[in-house]
Amino acid sequence: MKHIDIDARGYYGRFGGAYIPEMLHGNVEQLRRSYREMTADPKFREEFDLLLKDYVGRPSPLYYAERLSKHYGTQVYLKREDLNHTGAHKINNTIGQILLAERLGKKRIIAETGAGQHGVATATVCALKGLQCIVYMGEVDIARQAPNVARMKMLGAEVRPALSGSRTLKDATNEAIRDWINNPEDTHYIIGSVVGPHPYPDMVARFQSVISEETKWQLQEKIGRDYPDAVVACVGGGSNAAGAFYHYLNDERVRLVAVEAAGLGVDSGESAATSQLGTEGIIHGSRTLLMQTEDGQIVEPYSISAGLDYPGIGPLHAFLIDSNRAEAISVTDADALAAALFVARQEGIIPALETAHAFAALDQMEYSADDVIVVCLSGRGDKDLAAFSSYLDSEPLK
Numbered sequence: 531m532k533h534i535d536i537d538a539r540g541y542y543g544r545f546g547g548a549y550i551p552e553m554l555h556g557n558v559e560q561l562r563r564s565y566r567e568m569t570a571d572p573k574f575r576e577e578f579d580l581l582l583k584d585y586v587g588r589p590s591p592l593y594y595a596e597r598l599s600k601h602y603g604t605q606v607y608l609k610r611e612d613l614n615h616t617g618a619h620k621i622n623n624t625i626g627q628i629l630l631a632e633r634l635g636k637k638r639i640i641a642e643t644g645a646g647q648h649g650v651a652t653a654t655v656c657a658l659k660g661l662q663c664i665v666y667m668g669e670v671d672i673a674r675q676a677p678n679v680a681r682m683k684m685l686g687a688e689v690r691p692a693l694s695g696s697r698t699l700k701d702a703t704n705e706a707i708r709d710w711i712n713n714p715e716d717t718h719y720i721i722g723s724v725v726g727p728h729p730y731p732d733m734v735a736r737f738q739s740v741i742s743e744e745t746k747w748q749l750q751e752k753i754g755r756d757y758p759d760a761v762v763a764c765v766g767g768g769s770n771a772a773g774a775f776y777h778y779l780n781d782e783r784v785r786l787v788a789v790e791a792a793g794l795g796v797d798s799g800e801s802a803a804t805s806q807l808g809t810e811g812i813i814h815g816s817r818t819l820l821m822q823t824e825d826g827q828i829v830e831p832y833s834i835s836a837g838l839d840y841p842g843i844g845p846l847h848a849f850l851i852d853s854n855r856a857e858a859i860s861v862t863d864a865d866a867l868a869a870a871l872f873v874a875r876q877e878g879i880i881p882a883l884e885t886a887h888a889f890a891a892l893d894q895m896e897y898s899a900d901d902v903i904v905v906c907l908s909g910r911g912d913k914d915l916a917a918f919s920s921y922l923d924s925e926p927l928k
């Protein structure tokens with residue numbers, strides 16, 4: 531198999547690239563020219579590593595889940611991104627990008643957010659660095675995710691509603707891009723996942739790669755080898771999966787399992803299983819798989835989890851799945867809810883609804899007793915308590 535990386539123009543195979551309006555060319559080109567050099571600078575590394583350690587709380591533990599292991603008849607380890615400051619993996623990327631923005635001399639930060647997790651992580655690092663922060667969020671999501679909206683405001687960010695289209699994540703992304711076009715000089719756009727034009731997918735994957743970097747030495751310590759038999763992660767845009775897979779991409783001993791949201795079912799018309807329903811096209815600046823009609827209109831995605839209902843996936847994941855390096859599994863709302871409840875009661879850990887999809891995938895996988903499976907526990911479930919409460923009220927307790 532060939533080595534997996536981007537080429538000079540930001541493509542993984544046929545996927546990726548930078549399809550941007552002329553007005554953004556200067557900004558994206560500035561990033562493209564500088565991100566590798568800036569992030570390789572020892573001063574940058576030092577500041578990044580120190581903030582990850584003392585501010586985010588890294589390394590995040592790799593936890594052997596004894597009761598889940600017994601239940602599944604295999605060895606299950608959880609990479610605890612839920613224990614990071616702000617409760618998910620998103621902060622790894624926003625720390626990296628705020629340090630870049632500082633070095634680029636940008637004073638104004640914009641971001642898009644769906645469930646609000648990336649908005650909170652961006653508002654957090656802007657407060658940390660004293661930079662102005664504007665977060666675009668669909669009007670529908672603002673109503674659905676009130677606690678995260680309050681958090682962003684508490685941190686000093688301005689939350690601007692996206693009022694067009696379905697008034698969810700893709701519309702917020704469109705608004706953020708529009709803002710960037712209008713404010714190219716002083717503004718940096720912090721994209722929250724491995725999506726968007728090159729260099730974003732590669733840049734975000736590198737910031738998140740700390741997840742698998744730690745997993746390697748943690749496994750070495752715990753089991754005497756630095757690789758598992760499988761890594762399982764949920765995929766919205768794909769940043770936690772990219773980070774959890776990164777240092778194993780070229781190691782074929784490791785199965786890579788990408789878990790998508792099937793919503794009410796892959797063929798129900800209410801789904802976000804992009805790798806199964808998607809076709810090649812261009813969304814938010816890159817060529818990838820996306821859910822679209824025959825004449826190229828975006829099909830509205832659906833998932834109970836606001837972090838997974840994006841109509842595309844990052845170009846890395848389109849490539850990994852298309853080339854059969856990664857397996858795609860899709861999980862319904864109902865199975866994700868059941869998995870969240872199960873994990874809560876087996877391990878005393880309430881996972882985010884997004885992460886619950888990764889746990890539910892364990893039911894669909896085959897493995898043997900001595901296999902080592904690492905599940906990326908991308909975030910905690912505090913933000914999803916309303917959904918869990920109504921589930922508890924509706925389900926007969928087992």
Ligand SMILES: *Cc1c(COP(=O)(O)O)cnc(C)c1O
Nearest residue numbers: 723766767768769770884908909
């Ligand atoms: C945002 C989010 C996701 C989905 O985003 P990716 O870029 O695919 O990782 C998954 N889990 C949690 C907890 C999130 O907040």
